[in-house]
Amino acid sequence: MKKPVTAFAIxxxxxxxxxxxxxxxxxxxxxxxxFAVLSVQSGAAEAFRQYSLEDLVLLPxxxxxxxxxxxxxxxxxxxxxxxxxxxxxxxxxxxxxGDLAYSWGTSTGTDRATGQPAFxxxxxxxxxxxxxxxxxxxxxxxxxxxxxxxQ
Amino acid sequence: MKKPVTAFAIxxxxxxxxxxxxxxxxxxxxxxxxFAVLSVQSGAAEAFRQYSLEDLVLLPxxxxxxxxxxxxxxxxxxxxxxxxxxxxxxxxxxxxxGDLAYSWGTSTGTDRATGQPAFxxxxxxxxxxxxxxxxxxxxxxxxxxxxxxxQ
Numbered sequence: 001m002k003k004p005v006t007a008f009a010i011x012x013x014x015x016x017x018x019x020x021x022x023x024x025x026x027x028x029x030x031x032x033x034x035f036a037v038l039s040v041q042s043g044a045a046e047a048f049r050q051y052s053l054e055d056l057v058l059l060p061x062x063x064x065x066x067x068x069x070x071x072x073x074x075x076x077x078x079x080x081x082x083x084x085x086x087x088x089x090x091x092x093x094x095x096x097x098g099d100l101a102y103s104w105g106t107s108t109g110t111d112r113a114t115g116q117p118a119f120x121x122x123x124x125x126x127x128x129x130x131x132x133x134x135x136x137x138x139x140x141x142x143x144x145x146x147x148x149x150x151q
Numbered sequence: 152m153k154k155p156v157t158a159f160a161i162x163x164x165x166x167x168x169x170x171x172x173x174x175x176x177x178x179x180x181x182x183x184x185x186f187a188v189l190s191v192q193s194g195a196a197e198a199f200r201q202y203s204l205e206d207l208v209l210l211p212x213x214x215x216x217x218x219x220x221x222x223x224x225x226x227x228x229x230x231x232x233x234x235x236x237x238x239x240x241x242x243x244x245x246x247x248x249g250d251l252a253y254s255w256g257t258s259t260g261t262d263r264a265t266g267q268p269a270f271x272x273x274x275x276x277x278x279x280x281x282x283x284x285x286x287x288x289x290x291x292x293x294x295x296x297x298x299x300x301x302q
Binding site: 062090096102124138142 | 208210211212213214215216241242244245246247248250251252253255257273274275277279289290292293294295296297
């Protein structure tokens with residue numbers, strides 16, 4: 001008996017509990033929406049500070065890559081004075097192991113001074129599940145979409 | 152004996168063979184480099200056609216999202232007449248299950264007519280491993296970086 005039981009124990013240890021992918025996908029989409037709510041309420045600098053891994057890389061439009069959560073958060077301070085950044089995820093996928101995921105969506109920038117739309121954009125976010133079981137951002141990129149003609 | 156052996160067999164079936172993450176990461180980086188070589192040699196339209204999943208979403212700068220490999224490839228036809236698109240991956244991560252990965256890197260556009268640099272950029276790519284064991288693109292985004300001042 002001893003040998004198969006040992007092998008069984010090794011497999012048990014190697015095999016994590018099965019991941020409910022649809023549930024994780026819904027979790028990522030909700031997390032991304034909550035992240036946007038925080039951005040609107042408290043600014044992108046605070047939202048990125050709370051939702052990013054320490055070694056996040058941000059790939060902003062018309063700028064160089066920004067490495068590290070603190071630098072990314074700091075980089076939004078001036079932006080936040082001018083704009084409110086909001087977004088809505090469109091789709092997400094999660095790895096079978098439930099430790100890596102991505103979402104993409106559409107974003108809007110609103111001019112704080114006038115309350116008028118300032119730009120439309122898109123984003124692609126890579127999420128990683130930390131040792132604490134929480135998803136945080138590992139990489140994030142944005143760009144602008146064409147302006148919508150005034151009605 | 153029967154019961155533990157059965158349970159063991161179930162665990163064996165549930166557990167895929169262990170993934171060598173470092174090997175998969177190196178594979179993604181090499182794939183991304185090979186993809187760039189094909190883009191330079193045969194154009195982005197052909198390269199994206201070969202390296203994308205059928206349901207790829209492309210998030211191009213200053214344009215709307217493009218859904219589907221054929222539309223993405225077609226969208227590069229005019230671009231290819233003007234520019235040579237090249238890139239170099241900077242980093243990649245792979246899920247523990249080895250079925251989802253991402254890479255990001257820096258890109259350059261060269262004007263075909265003059266052979267001169269036309270733009271610098273960045274990209275973020277999400278890769279999915281198909282049933283055939285080959286990695287293909289599930290999502291891809293790009294944006295521009297600031298021009299380098301002439302020396």
